Amino acid sequence: MTPRNGEAHSPVNSHAHADGATITAVRFTRIRDPFTPRHDIHMPRVSGDWSLIEICEVELASGVVGVGETIIQYTWGGVPRDAVAKVVGQNVFTQLWDDSYGCGLQMALWDAAGHQAGVPSHAFFGKQVREVAPISWWCLDFDEDEWVAEARLAVSLGYTCFKLKGRPWRDVIGQLEALEHVLPDGATIDMDFNGGLANAGFAVGYLKSLERFHQLQIIESPIPQGDVAGNVRIRSQTRFAIAMHYGSPPIMTTMHEDVCDGFVIGGGAAALAQQSQVSATANKPFWLQLVGTGLTTAWTVQAGAVATHAQWPAITCMHIWEDDLIVKPLVVEGGYIKVPTTPGLGVTLDRDAVSRLQLADQEVFPVRPRRTYHLAWPASVRPGQLTIPSGSSVIEGFEHHLFRAYDLGNLPKHPHGITMKQVDHAD
Structure with a gap:
């Protein structure tokens, strides 16, 4: 490649x-x-x-x-x-x-x-090494019952791996307990904290409390990726494989300090080829993360067909849209998609769907409503730490506004029983 x-x-x-x-x-x-x-x-x-x-x-x-x-x-x-x-x-x-x-x-x-x-298309990348490519289901942070419903749907569609978002405004332990008896034997979970565990001092203890969930196998970006010493400590003191986005910290630092077990790889064809080769040289597995519908998923499968170390299930999120934009859906069996053997991407654009979904004005995008998040949590005890008093908070904006409140240490992370109500405002 x-x-x-x-x-x-x-x-x-x-x-x-x-x-x-x-x-x-x-x-x-x-x-x-x-x-x-x-x-x-x-x-x-x-x-x-x-x-x-x-x-x-x-x-x-x-x-x-x-x-x-x-x-x-x-x-x-x-x-x-x-x-x-x-x-x-x-x-x-x-x-x-x-x-x-x-x-x-x-x-x-x-x-x-x-x-x-x-x-x-994979013929232009290089020699094909696999006939099926692993793929994962993806979910933002949902309520517990919604994650359970998503997991059941994913399993019915042939998925065996689930990438989930671990957010400080969620009770992740409660979420994982809800999933524990829904997922079949052999199913695995990747949990992406997007740096939300803040630092190794908090992250090590919290991740150890998650080690009892045997389906949880990979932790992505537990703390900011630039914290080399902190990530090395997390990797050495927990049982999880640690995944990090390729390039942060610089790849030579990552390799020298052995800061992670594998990578999240994305970008254009040249970037994919270069990152794939470096990962293979270092014997580090990775997943391809290229977000899109059936078209992007087909492209991802083509790229993965020739990458020896694309061994972790790819993330494309194709199931989050109502229409996959292709005539014949890609089929997932046992967590894998067959690599198409027909020319090009191996899928056909659904032109009827494109016509139906076309924006009336190609230069004007819809405006999303203003949203507020109403958080509330009861008093709880985190193992080995002080009691978290009950509390509540209202935050306006998008996900990065929520993250900012937690990154500044203004709110307790992952309190037991926390709830979040979203309210959209038309003004």
């Missing part, structure tokens, strides 16, 4: 398919894909509106059309409009490795190239 001199290091002879490979047009359509009911309750809490999606189509002289997508307000790279002028008139096979083109355009280029050459 290594780009060489700006070209794919792969067995595909792109020169043999050069006739008709000139890019003649690039088109964009912006849509709003609603969230499924439970996710619709909670996703407005995040700072960006993930329901806004830009579909990109790349047409070649041969008539081939490649497709891609960008989650407009949550992406590793938006598509700059000057990129269109850069690619039109060029041979598609020469444009695959330029990450500056952004998510949707690059994905569409790879899809078009695969169709033009008659091969799956």
Whole structure:
């Protein structure tokens, strides 16, 4: 999975398919894909509106059309409009490795190239090493009964791994107790704290209290990733595998200090190839994290097909939207998706869905309502620590406003029995 001199290091002879490979047009359509009911309750809490999606189509002289997508307000790279002028008139096979083109355009280029050459997109990455790719279910922090309902749905759809968000305004122990008897044998949980455990002094003790949950296997970013000594301490004093986003701290520091067990990898094709190779050299597993619908999930499976250390289940969140935007859904069996063998991404864009979901004004996005969060918790005792007195708080804004209140130490983290009521305001 290594780009060489700006070209794919792969067995595909792109020169043999050069006739008709000139890019003649690039088109964009912006849509709003609603969230499924439970996710619709909670996703407005995040700072960006993930329901806004830009579909990109790349047409070649041969008539081939490649497709891609960008989650407009949550992406590793938006598509700059000057990129269109850069690619039109060029041979598609020469444009695959330029990450500056952004998510949707690059994905569409790879899809078009695969169709033009008659091969799956992964053939341009390198040698295929797996025929099925692991994938995980994803949930923001939900109420306990909602997590249980999501877990049951996920299991019914073939998932065996669950990435969940551990938030200081939630009773994570209560949430895990609710899930404990719902998940089948062999199911695993990754818990992402996004740095919310603050420091090793608090994190070690708290994570030890979670060690009794045998399904909980991986902890992602328990404290800020730049705290090298703190993360090393957490890794050495708890049983969990520690996952960190690649690049923070700098990769040489990460390797020298052996600060984590594996990585979260994302970005464009060149970044994926480079990060994958470094991880493999260090013998560190990783999961691919590329958020999007069925289109992005197919792209992620293509990338994972050639990455030896993409051994942890990938995160794409494709199940949070009502429509996966592809004609034939990707099937998860035993926690894995089969790597498509048909050309390009291996999926077909559902153009009827795109037409139905298209924004009336392509330049105007819907405005989300103002939201307040009403938190309340009873008095409780945390093992080995002082009693947490009962209390309440009201915070306005998005998730990062909630985090700020906890990061400053103004509120107790993970108190037993805490509740959160969300109130939307029309003004």
